[in-house]
Every structure is written in C-alpha cells, then in structure tokens.
Amino acid sequence: MGKELEQLLSYVGSFNLREGRTETSIPFFSLIRRNRPTAIIPGVLTPSFCLILQGSKKLHLGEETVYYSAGDYLVSLIDIPASGQVVGATRQSPYIGLRIDITTEEITSVMTDAGIHVQPLDGKLSPGAYVGKSDEHLQLLFIKLVELRGKPEAEIRFMSSLIKREMIFRLLTGDYGHLFVQRAFMDQQNEGIGQAIEWIKENYNRTFSIEEVAKSSKMSVSGLHHKFKAVTTMAPLQYQKQLRLQEARRLMLNGSVNATAAALEVGYESPAQFSREYRRLFGLPPLQDIKAFHRKPIPEAFESS
Numbered sequence: 001m002g003k004e005l006e007q008l009l010s011y012v013g014s015f016n017l018r019e020g021r022t023e024t025s026i027p028f029f030s031l032i033r034r035n036r037p038t039a040i041i042p043g044v045l046t047p048s049f050c051l052i053l054q055g056s057k058k059l060h061l062g063e064e065t066v067y068y069s070a071g072d073y074l075v076s077l078i079d080i081p082a083s084g085q086v087v088g089a090t091r092q093s094p095y096i097g098l099r100i101d102i103t104t105e106e107i108t109s110v111m112t113d114a115g116i117h118v119q120p121l122d123g124k125l126s127p128g129a130y131v132g133k134s135d136e137h138l139q140l141l142f143i144k145l146v147e148l149r150g151k152p153e154a155e156i157r158f159m160s161s162l163i164k165r166e167m168i169f170r171l172l173t174g175d176y177g178h179l180f181v182q183r184a185f186m187d188q189q190n191e192g193i194g195q196a197i198e199w200i201k202e203n204y205n206r207t208f209s210i211e212e213v214a215k216s217s218k219m220s221v222s223g224l225h226h227k228f229k230a231v232t233t234m235a236p237l238q239y240q241k242q243l244r245l246q247e248a249r250r251l252m253l254n255g256s257v258n259a260t261a262a263a264l265e266v267g268y269e270s271p272a273q274f275s276r277e278y279r280r281l282f283g284l285p286p287l288q289d290i291k292a293f294h295r296k297p298i299p300e301a302f303e304s305s
Contacts, residue, residue, distance in 0.1 A: 002071070002136065002139070004136045004139035004140055004143065005053065005070065005071055005134075005139055007143060008053060008139055008142055008143050008146065009053045009054060009096065011143060011146045011147070012031065012053060012096060012098075012146060015031065015146075015149070017031055017033040017096070018033065019033050019034060019035050019094075020032070020033065020034075024149070025148075025149075025153070025156055026145065026148065026156060026160045027101075028100055028101040028102075028160075028164060029098070029099070029100055029101075029145060029160070030098075030099045031096070031097070031098055031099070032095070032096070032097040032098075032099065033094050033095065033096055034055070034086045034089045034094060034095040035089060035090070035091045035094045035095075036086075036089055036090065036091070037085070037086050037087050037088070037089055038085055038086045038089075039085065039283075040060070040083050040084070040085045040283075041083060041084055041085065042081070042082075042083045042242075042245075042246065042281055042282060043081075043082065043083070043084065043246065044079055044080065044081050044082070044242075044243070044246055045061075045076040045079065045080040045081075045082045045129055046076060046079055046101070047076055047077055047078065047079075047101065047102050047103060047104070048074075048075070048076050048099055048100060048101050048102060049073060049074075049075050049099070049100040049102055049167065049171065050073060050074045050075075050076075050097055050098065050099045050100070051072075051073045051097065051098045051134055051138070051139075051142060052068060052069055052070050052071070052072055052073070052095075052096070052097050053070060053096040053097065053098065054070050054093060054094065054095060054096040055069065055070065055086060055088040055089045055093070055094065055095030055096065055097075056068065056069035056070070056086075056087050056088030056095070057069070057084060057085065057086050057087060057088070057095070057097070058084070058085045058087050059074065059082055059083070059084050059085075059129075060082060060083040060084075060085075061080060061082050061129060061233045062229075062232070062233025062234045063233065064233055066131055067087075068131045069088065071133060071134055072131055072132070072133055072134065073131065073132055073133075073134050073138070074129065074130075074131050075129065075130055075131075075132065075171065075176070076128065076129040077104075077128045077129065078128035078129075078194075078197060078231065078232070079197065079201065080128050080129055080232050080233070081232075081234070081239065081242030081243065081246065082129075098142060100164065100167060102164075102168065106164070106165070106168060107168055107172070109165075110165050110168045110169050110172060111172060114169055114172075116169075116172050116173065116177075128231045128232060130176060132174070132175065132176050135170075135174075137170050138167065138170050138171075141163055141166055141167050141170070144159075144163050145160060145163050148160060192217035192218055192219040192223075192224070192227070193217070193227050193228055193231050193232075195216060195217040195218075196213050196214075196216065196217040196219070196224060196228060196236065197228075197232070197239075199213060199216040199217065200213060200236060200239055200240050200243070201243065204240050204243040204244055204247075204266070204267065205244065205247075205265070205266050205267035206267055207267065208240075210224070210225075210236055210237060213236050224236060241277065242281070244266040244267055244268065245266075245277060245278055245281050245282070247265075247266050248262040248263060248265070248266045248268075248274070248278065248286075249262075249278075249282065249286075249289070249290075251265060251266075252286060252290050253290060253293060259271065259274070259275070259286035259287055262274075262286070263275075274286075
C-alpha cells in the first residue's frame with residue numbers, strides 16, 4: 001500500500017464510521033464500511049467514481065464478474081443493473097470504500113473548459129462501467145476532500161466542487177479517458193444507446209416490444225441488440241426486467257405495498273410470474289426476502305463503492 005493510500009485510510013479512520021453507508025457534508029461524497037463479507041446483493045449501478053481503501057469486492061455485470069480491491073476504483077457511467085458482494089472484510093480490517101457521484105454534464109464541462117479531446121479507441125462501444133488502478137494524483141485529491149471535514153460550509157461547498165472537477169480531469173486524461181468521452185458524447189455519436197436507456201427507464205412499467213425501443217433510438221433491432229449489450233452487458237428487455245424487480249423490492253422494503261401491489265405497480269400482470277422472476281434475481285420469494293432483510297441487525301444494501 002502506497003503512502004497516500006495509507007494516509008487516506010488514516011484520515012478516514014478518524015471518522016469512526018458505522019457499518020453501512022455514511023453521508024458527509026459534501027453532497028456528492030459518501031463512505032462505506034463493512035465489517036464482514038456480505039451476500040450477493042442485486043441493485044443498480046448509478047453514475048459514480050468509487051475507490052476502495054481497504055478490503056475487496058466482487059461485482060457481477062450481466063455475464064461478467066469483476067474483482068477489485070484496495071487502490072482500485074470502479075467507474076460507472078450509466079445506470080446498470082448489477083450485483084455486488086464484499087468478499088474481503090473483517091472487524092479488525094474492515095472493507096472501506098469512498099464514493100463520488102458524477103454526471104455526464106460535469107464530464108462535458110471539464111472537457112470543454114480544459115480543451116480535452118480524446119477519441120474512443122477503435123470506434124467500438126465500451127461497457128458503461130470499468131475498474132482501474134488509482135494513482136497518487138487521485139489519492140491526493142481524496143485526501144484534500146476528507147481534509148475539508150469540519151471546515152466552514154462556504155469553504156466546503158467551494159473547494160469540494162474544485163476538487164471534484166480535478167478528479168474528473170484526472171480520469172479524463174488517464175488510461176480510460178476514452179470511456180468518459182464515449183459516454184459524454186454517446187448521443188452526439190448517433191449510437192442511440194443513451195436514448196434507448198432513458199426510454200426504457202421512463203417506460204419500464206408497461207409492456208413494450210423491442211421494435212418500440214429501436215424506434216425510440218432511431219436504430220435497427222439488430223443494431224440495438226448488439227450495441228445495448230456491449231454497453232450494459234444485457235439485452236434491452238433484460239434491462240427492463242431488472243429495473244422492474246429492483247423497483248418492486250424498493251417499494252416493499254419501504255413498507256408501502258405488499259408483493260401483489262408491487263408487482264402490479266411495476267408492470268407485471270401475473271403475480272406468479274413476478275414471484276418466479278423475483279426469486280431468480282434475489283434468491284428468495286418476495287415475502288421471505290423482505291422478512292429476511294428486516295431481520296438482519298444491520299441490513300445489507302447494494303453499494304457500488
């Protein structure tokens with residue numbers, strides 16, 4: 001472990017983190033602690049930059065499995081259904097992860113202001129999430145961020161914004177900068193995947209055909225299938241199904257609806273089909289899953305960091 005990573009871990013240790021997610025006074029910055037390995041937890045990756053300080057994690061993206069550990073970072077550029085699992089953690093040496101929320105608009109702004117011009121490699125679509133190795137520049141920026149703890153609100157707001165922009169700059173000019181560019185300009189490049197993803201997110205709770213999705217993104221059905229899977233690791237209708245099941249689980253965990261109502265709310269016409277597909281994704285039927293979740297002393301939630 002490098003000295004910057006050790007210093008960062010020492011700083012974070014002074015936070016006395018509780019297990020689970022800890023929000024900070026910086027709106028886009030949060031920390032995760034796990035004292036033991038977790039089960040495989042399905043969820044949705046959202047646009048973010050996540051650095052592991054200690055421990056290790058396994059992420060399932062479609063048919064792909066990604067391992068990453070201390071010093072590695074995960075960048076997600078679009079909403080992608082996934083399953084995560086902390087695999088390296090003990091009470092003496094807990095898993096510690098840091099998360100920065102990012103947006104396409106922020107990436108584009110930094111590119112424009114810095115005059116950065118990076119071309120996607122070989123013109124092929126790349127997956128919307130990837131793992132990289134952090135360097136001392138990125139680690140020092142995280143140190144600057146945690147050093148803002150306890151500072152006046154105006155200083156935190158101003159300085160954290162500058163630090164975040166520099167983080168994006170470092171990611172843009174690093175080995176994976178072409179992936180940032182590809183996501184930021186996905187629509188302008190006429191790939192259509194950005195439109196397709198947004199259309200499915202807006203219409204996931206109704207029945208639709210693959211032809212409708214293709215039409216919404218001005219693509220052929222075959223072109224949509226190929227490019228959508230290249231970016232999200234799954235087919236468009238698989239993506240819809242995952243969104244439905246994730247939202248149904250969220251509704252039930254909030255206690256606002258039962259399983260039948262949740263199924264209808266997200267677009268299922270058959271409660272039996274909903275139960276089968278729910279069990280396939282989450283490992284238990286809806287009612288058993290929700291009861292098991294609430295029985296845990298510290299409920300486990302999907303975390304990309």
